[in-house]
Structures are given as C-alpha cells and as structure tokens.
Amino acid sequence: MAVTDAAPPPTLAPPTPLLGIVVEVSPNTTPSSSSQSFAKVVEAVVALRNAHLLCHHGGEVLVVAALPGATQFISSDQQNGGAATATALRECAEKADSERKTPAAVAAALGRFLCYAARQTSTARCVLFKCGEDDAGQYHAVMNCLFAARRRKILVDAVSLGAKPSPLAKLCAHLAKGAFTHNPPHLRDRLVAVALATFGADAECRQSLSLPALHEADFRTACLCCTPPKILDRGYVCATCLSVYCRADHECPCTKALRS
Numbered sequence: 500m501a502v503t504d505a506a507p508p509p510t511l512a513p514p515t516p517l518l519g520i521v522v523e524v525s526p527n528t529t530p531s532s533s534s535q536s537f538a539k540v541v542e543a544v545v546a547l548r549n550a551h552l553l554c555h556h557g558g559e560v561l562v563v564a565a566l567p568g569a570t571q572f573i574s575s576d577q578q579n580g581g582a583a584t585a586t587a588l589r590e591c592a593e594k595a596d597s598e599r600k601t602p603a604a605v606a607a608a609l610g611r612f613l614c615y616a617a618r619q620t621s622t623a624r625c626v627l628f629k630c631g632e633d634d635a636g637q638y639h640a641v642m643n644c645l646f647a648a649r650r651r652k653i654l655v656d657a658v659s660l661g662a663k664p665s666p667l668a669k670l671c672a673h674l675a676k677g678a679f680t681h682n683p684p685h686l687r688d689r690l691v692a693v694a695l696a697t698f699g700a701d702a703e704c705r706q707s708l709s710l711p712a713l714h715e716a717d718f719r720t721a722c723l724c725c726t727p728p729k730i731l732d733r734g735y736v737c738a739t740c741l742s743v744y745c746r747a748d749h750e751c752p753c754t755k756a757l758r759s
Contacts, residue, residue, distance in 0.1 A: 516701060518551040519612040519625040520544055520562045522588065524595050525603035539687045540628060540660065541588050543694040545581040547626060550699050561615060564591040565608035567601035572611070605629070606640035609655075613647055624654040624677075626698045629668040630661055635730055638720070641667060645674040656698045658682055658690075666716070673716040680711055 522544060548560045562573035562584055573587045595603075609627070616623040625648070648655050655675030657668035664681040672679035680697050682690050700708055722729045722745040734743045737751040744751075 515619075515621040516551070516555045516558045517616055517619055517621045517623040518547070518558065518560045519616065519623065520547060520560065520628070521565060521605070521608045521612060521625060522562065522628045523565045523603045523605055523608075523630045524588070524591050525565070525567050525601075525630070536684055536687050537592060539690045541585045543690045544588065544628070545585050546691050547694055547698060548584055549581050550695055554699075555701075559619075559621070561612060562588070563608040563612050564588065565603040565605045566591060566595050567603055570604050570608045570611055572615075602634040602637070603630075604637075605634070606637040606644060609641065609644040609648075613644055613651070613653070616653060617651065622701075623651075624701060625656065625675075626694075627655060627657040627668060627671055629657055629659050629665045629671075632661065633665055633667040638667070638730075641671070642674075645671055648675045654702055658694065658697070660684070660687075660690075666719075669716045678705075678710045 522540070544562060548562070551560055552558050564571045564573060564587075571587075571591055573584055573591075605627075609625070612625055616625075645655065653675065654677045655671050656677035657665075657671045657679050659665040659668045659679070659681045660683075662683055669679055671677065678697050680693055682693055697710060719730050719732060720734070720743045722731050722734060722743060729745060731743060731745055734745050736743055739751065742751060
C-alpha cells in the first residue's frame with residue numbers, strides 16, 4: 500500500500516484588527532474647521548490611523564463623524580490615505596458650522612460603529628474624541644452602547660478636549676475598560692503625542708504598558724421625566740423597570756406602575 504504525506508491542515512488567518520475613531524464635530528463644542536485647534540484634532544486622528552495601519556498589516560480604520568443630528572462614515576483603509584481622511588473631517592466641520600442648536604449625535608456615532616464591528620470577524624476597539632459639555636439627552640443611549648461594547652469585549656478609549664474633563668467620556672472609558680485622558684485647549688499642541696502614547700497600543704500590548712489611571716468617574720444618571728433630562732444626585736427608581744426619575748408623584752411611563 501502506497502504511503503503518501505497527508506496534506507497539512509488549513510491555517511486560519513489571524514483576525515483583522517479594526518480601529519474605530521468617533522469624532523464629535525459640532526459648532527457648539529468644536530472649534531471652527533479653519534482654527535488651529537481643530538487642525539490638531541484632525542492631525543491626531545490621522546496619526547492614530549497611520550499608526551494602526553502601520554502596526555497591523557491588513558488592518559482597518561473606520562472614522563465616524565458625530566455631526567449635529569447626524570453621523571457620517573469615513574472609511575480609512577489602505578487605499579484611502581490619511582490626507583483623504585483629513586479632508587473629509589474638514590468637510591464635515593464645514594457642514595456643521597451652519598447648525599448651532601442641534602447637539603452632535605455622539606450616541607448614534609458610537610452605535611453605528613458597534614453595528615459595523617458586530618458584522619466583522621475581527622477584533623475591534625474604539626477611540627472617542629469628546630469635545631465640550633455633555634448632552635444629558637444622549638445619556639441613556641450612550642450607556643446602551645457602552646454595555647454592548649463591554650459585552651463584545653470592545654475597548655472604548657476617550658479623550659476629553661474641553662476646558663473641563665467630560666464626565667461622560669470618563670464613564671465611557673471606565674465601563675468599556677478603555678483609557679482616558681484630558682487635553683484642554685491650551686495643551687492642544689500635545690494632542691498628537693498624547694493620543695499616540697495613550698491610544699496607540701491594542702489590548703494585548705497594554706498589559707505591558709503603564710497607561711494613565713482613571714481614579715474617578717461620575718456615576719450619576721439622567722432623569723427620564725424631564726425634557727431635556729437632568730443629571731440627578733438622588734432620585735426615585737421604578738421597581739419594575741429600574742428607570743430613574745426626579746419625582747415620585749406619578750406612575751412610571753414605561754410600565755404604568757406606581758412609584759413610591
């Protein structure tokens with residue numbers, strides 16, 4: 500009987516790492532598209548994009564712009580260079596200059612990235628560039644995104660670009676086990692270096708690094724009975740659905756159960 504060498508088992512290709520970058524672009528929180536401050540934000544996004552593609556052959560980068568009341572995908576793979584990404588972000592900022600009353604759709608941008616990542620067979624992580632004050636009306640939607648990211652083991656890093664650290668950005672990093680840093684406007688020249696040093700490494704490499712520690716996070720919730728919602732220090736909780744309200748004088752609108 501002839502003996503032949505058995506064919507080697509097929510090797511599985513390693514998962515393609517996916518990096519998502521969510522950039523809040525709104526005139527209420529982001530400097531003008533022609534300002535030097537916004538140019539530094541664009542430089543940091545392009546630097547993270549280039550570093551990820553350089554370290555991961557065949558990797559993918561997806562930039563999602565959170566515009567006033569809308570979101571926009573900006574694909575940034577090997578064929579779409581960093582210059583094209585920068586141009587697309589500047590165009591998004593120019594579109595947002597005409598909207599002054601609508602807040603940026605940060606929750607929708609995070610949700611769209613998570614939906615895209617759920618359809619891929621790759622490992623994924625996300626970096627959020629958060630500007631200015633938080634929108635309490637998006638609190639619950641952002642929390643849902645963070646719980647979904649944590650369930651799928653997707654790291655969510657956050658950098659706060661306002662004068663004061665964003666409590667929502669801190670909460671994003673805390674719940675999704677990511678890194679957080681605060682880069683105020685007067686330190687904007689350091690943003691590229693800070694972004695690469697803090698967010699450049701993936702989850703495996705971070706085990707050997709000493710990243711900035713998040714010592715505190717704001718766990719206050721948003722009220723469901725006010726428009727716009729208010730952030731509460733104390734409130735009333737529905738025993739059926741666990742929704743939080745600032746008053747206890749009427750029934751829960753979600754379950755119609757009386758709150759006491």
